[in-house]
Amino acid sequence: MFNTLLKFCLAITLAFILNGCGADDPARMKKGDELYSYYCKDCHLKSGLGAFYENLPKERTKMQDYEIVLMIKHGYSSGHQMPVFTQLSDEQADALARYVVEIQNL
Incomplete structure (x- = not known):
């Protein structure tokens, strides 16, 4: 149970980090x-x-x-x-x- 929760939290954290580096970042807009x-x-x-x-x-x-x-x-x-x-x-x-x-x- 703990491993599943930890994996879920890591996946959510990674999704937030990657989302911050996406096309919505004005510095990356072309x-x-x-x-x-x-x-x-x-x-x-x-x-x-x-x-x-x-x-x-x-x-x-x-x-x-x-x-x-x-x-x-x-x-x-x-x-x-x-x-x-x-x-x-x-x-x-x-x-x-x-x-x-x-x-x-x-």
């Missing part, structure tokens, strides 16, 4: 849509623009991916403050920027 959902979606809504830019004409809000990378890595403060995401790697910032450009074009 896809733009995952990164967007984790870091951006609450403020920037579905289109990537956010509440402030959501109602502007599309031609005034289109940005290039390199401009978005600069905002992600260095911030933006013109009217409202956007946080800086220095924890993102260059590859993650690029993937995120490409995804934002893609959803802005929908």
Whole structure:
């Protein structure tokens, strides 16, 4: 009985440890849509623009991916403050920027 309980506890502990190392860990995320959902979606809504830019004409809000990378890595403060995401790697910032450009074009 004790061995069975011990094995069960070890299996549960191992499952929790392995779950912490999965795709839900933002440091391991590589896809733009995952990164967007984790870091951006609450403020920037579905289109990537956010509440402030959501109602502007599309031609005034289109940005290039390199401009978005600069905002992600260095911030933006013109009217409202956007946080800086220095924890993102260059590859993650690029993937995120490409995804934002893609959803802005929908």
